[in-house]
Amino acid sequence: MMANLHKALDNFTQETLEMCTKEAEFKAILFSLCYFHAVVAERRKFGPQGWNKVYPFNVGDLNICVNVLYNYLEANSKVPWEDLRYLFGEIMYGGHITDDWDRRLCISYLEELMQPDLVDGELQLAPGFAAPPNTDFVGYHAYIDEMMPPESPYLYGLHPNAEIGFLTTTAENLFRVVFEMQPRDAGTSGGATVTREDKYYGCTSHCSQVKQIIDEILEKLPEEFNMAEIMGKVEERTPYVIVAFQECERMNYLTGELKRSLKELDLGLKVPVL
Structure with a gap:
């Protein structure tokens, strides 16, 4: 925006x-x-x-x-x-x-x-x-x-859930590009020999696309909930409050796992395919 x-x-x-x-x-x-x-x-x-x-x-x-x-x-x-x-x-x-x-x-x-x-x-x-x-x-x-x-x-003017579909589509495109950039074994295709150099330089454009998508997703990921601060503000732990705590903890775990896996993928892009 x-x-x-x-x-x-x-x-x-x-x-x-x-x-x-x-x-x-x-x-x-x-x-x-x-x-x-x-x-x-x-x-x-x-x-x-x-x-x-x-x-x-x-x-x-x-x-x-x-x-x-x-x-x-x-x-x-x-x-x-x-x-x-x-x-x-x-x-x-x-x-x-x-x-x-x-x-x-x-x-x-x-x-x-x-x-x-x-x-x-x-x-x-x-x-x-x-x-x-x-x-x-x-x-x-x-x-x-x-x-x-x-x-x-x-x-x-949209509900936060509206982003679920957008993020799902973005993730699908990310993994589709990752799949397409996977190197194939050296061999022949239509009579032409595919060399290691062809595989390496052919994937650079895909790498840049993946890098851009990774950066966009990391930028949009929310900060983790400060559970100590949230719990300190609660006076009475009703069932609804307990469920909210559990959901916050699950969201923290999910956000952390997304950040970890995306950073690993980013590191993988820096390794040349030979």
Whole structure:
């Protein structure tokens, strides 16, 4: 999410932020539009839980929305929130959407992200991520780096369980690549001799793909629960509390095993296949 938000904001410049006479309103709504764009684009990774269908959202939609925003702010004494939400959600981004429930989702996003509290700095774009104060182009990038919460389905308005399918698919792709990069015995294939050098250099591209996936998974793994601290806060150990303790311990074990096995796999990638 953080990378996509930076990427969306990079479509504009400091000159863009200063081009509207209603500068405070323009900058606040532009940043919210960038967040909206990052959400709808990144939400595709969750498959059907993200969108019922795959839509070609792109930076062209974002740029057109910013142009429309500029024109409407210049032409109106007050921010026409309802008009902007309709144009963004039903025409610009909504022009890609063919599913009724997906259209409803898009409109719901904009109803939350496009409202007067945004300009007042009182709106939460996501849990733990408030709309930024009025600043410059560099300041917005710094705000994202400092204030953006860790990657989580909450940032997209999804339940944490939505990530299970995404992580499962990522793991399957990881092991598929690992399987494909396994060296075969030297021999002939279609009359051509496969040498040890062919096997080694042919697997380097796969290794880089696996390395990238490993790093992404390790980055997203949560920190282990501090059991001593959690237990110290409990006054009465009811059956529900005991079950919660047990689940936390199991999660710690699972997280530790994932980290251990991924680090071993990473070390294995550094050994040349000869």
